[in-house]
Amino acid sequence: MKKLLTFGIIVAGLLLFLASCQNKFIIEPLPEPGDTVSFSQNIAPIFTEQGCIGCHYSTGQQPDLTPDNAYGKITGMGLVVEFDLVQSKIYYNPKPDGEHYAKYTLAQYQLVNQWIMDGALNN
Ligand code: HEC
DSSP states (O other), X not given: OHHHHHHHHHHHHHHHHHHHHHXXXXXXXXXXXXXOOOIIIIIHHHXXXXXGGGTTTTTOOSSOOSTTTHHHHHHHTTOOOTTOTTTOHHHHXXXXXXXXXXXXXXXXXXXXXXXXXXXXXOO
């Protein structure tokens, strides 16, 4: 009987452990496939969240990535090429495993990816 109890406790502990692990793999919710990523709602806020505007505005470093100016600067400076991730510096410069001064999280990186593959719209 004692053995059974011990076994039960171990199994319960294991299940709890597994359940807690699972949460670590849940990253920020991404738009569903088929949803269009919005530049103003999904992309521009990233530049503020990640501190990009600490340089890309405050120090005068171009592109200016403040919400009102980011789209015009990114497109005007040729930092995004619709449907072409390799040519889009706004995508690969701050990649999560890159060397830039600030980086995207994996979820943000996927959002920028999807925005470019949606046609890099000013939406
Ligand atoms: C500490 C200051 C600093 C921060 C923070 C920073 N950058 Fe930069 N960024 C620079 C500098 C300096 C350059 C130009 C030299 C270079 O490319 O390294 C640059 C260049 C760039 C370029 C290429 C511009 C061009 O004309 O080729 C992009 C795109 C860019 N940054 C995006 C971002 C994004 C997005 C973030 C936030 C995730 C960010 N940067 C955070 C300093 C910064």
